[in-house]
Amino acid sequence: MSRLILFNKPYGVLSQFTDRGTETARATLSDYVTVPGVYPAGRLDRDSEGLLLLTDDGRLQARIADPKFKLPKSYWVQVEGEPTQDALQALRRGVRLNDGLTRPAGAELIPIPHLWPRDPPVRFRKSVPDSWIELTIREGRNRQVRRMTAAVGLPTLRLVRARIGDWTLGGLQPGEWREIAV
Incomplete structure (x- = not known):
């Protein structure tokens, strides 16, 4: 069965589980979500807040994130x-x-x-x-x-x-x- 997580991403948090960007560590999803094997379906900029969906189902991830589905x-x-x-x-x-x-x-x-x-x-x-x-x-x-x-x-x-x-x-x-x- 697929997993779907609704997450309220805070301001300043990257929409990824690791930070490969700078020498100074930035907050990432791993600071909040401890469920293994889930990935964000789409992105929210670091300076944006709100709903981010995470799933372990590649098809569901594509349906949520891909503009061709016009969600x-x-x-x-x-x-x-x-x-x-x-x-x-x-x-x-x-x-x-x-x-x-x-x-x-x-x-x-x-x-x-x-x-x-x-x-x-x-x-x-x-x-x-x-x-x-x-x-x-x-x-x-x-x-x-x-x-x-x-x-x-x-x-x-x-x-x-x-x-x-x-x-x-x-x-x-x-x-x-x-x-x-x-």
Whole structure:
């Protein structure tokens, strides 16, 4: 039987089990998940937080991570500025990035989600408002959500993946995980 683990990846943690990058050790999945033989299905940047799925089933891993299956991924994105309807509509249509046009996305202004404090905290500027949007994409280019919001004039301040397909964070705190039946 396949194993599937839902993990709330904290800010600053690499989406891999070992760190081959620098002389200074960085936090990795092995600091949190002690289940042998599971691997991440997809990635989250070190400076992004939220849902990461891990499995021991190669087919399931491919179905989750491969863009050809178009599994929706939803993100709560704190952006600098106040999104206009034009900016949200541009995200919905697809945004031209340096590697081509993105697929159409779901984009909605949302109330501030009930989240854990981030360490370190997001910078706060009295003179510049910030807002939250929920962005749902069906592809997974490198740093895509950050590049999409920047392309419409809304730099990302904080990025939390809340959902992948039917799987959600479901109350998991940063660093917590649970295994579910597949």
